[in-house]
Amino acid sequence: EIVLTQSPDFQSVTPKEKVTITCRASQSIGNSLHWYQQKPDQSPKLLIKYASQSISGVPSRFSGSGSGTDFTLSINRLEAEDAATYYCHQSSSLPFTFGPGTKVEIK
């Protein structure tokens, strides 16, 4: 099973700041890494697919990068509505796994 670790666990950020979340895989997964945003009492929402591909309807301030074992989700100019928990997910091999999540709080 591929284990995903995320850092940081929690981040408190001022609006308009840049947020960077990292996800590391226990073995190489190519670009089969996806990012989700989950707000309280909601189901996860796909933000970025295949490490860096944008999703229709997702604001352009969200971007992703990386390949192999190290990946990054960036949120440029954070807005209040971005308060949420962010998860990475690998689809390289079964069983699919998720990172433990990074909670982003707005100061």
Add this chain to the structure above:
Amino acid sequence: QVQLQESSPGLVKPSETLSLTCTVSGYSITSGYYWTWIRQPPGKGLEWIGAIFHSGSTYYNPSLESRVTISVDTSKNKFSLSLSSVTAADTAFYYCAREAGISPFDYWGQGALVTVSS
């Protein structure tokens, strides 16, 4: 517009079988994709339970495989999850989702809370 909606009993007794159904609208299950179950204990992270293709091929998380069955009813455009011998550790929000095969989950249901308690 693809939509998924879970139906749930809400409360299940320990040692019994948990059963959920996901109704898909706006897309025919027989047109493709893998139909998936994911769970999330309250306040915790996400766990992939397993998936089914419209042909009936199934894929399960080894950690749950001995207790899980996923089935599909193409005539009703629904798929279902059964989890046997439940304990309090199975208390979670259960989500159904769609996935294209080694791909992200692009559509999710709203989630259904299942509580295991006597």
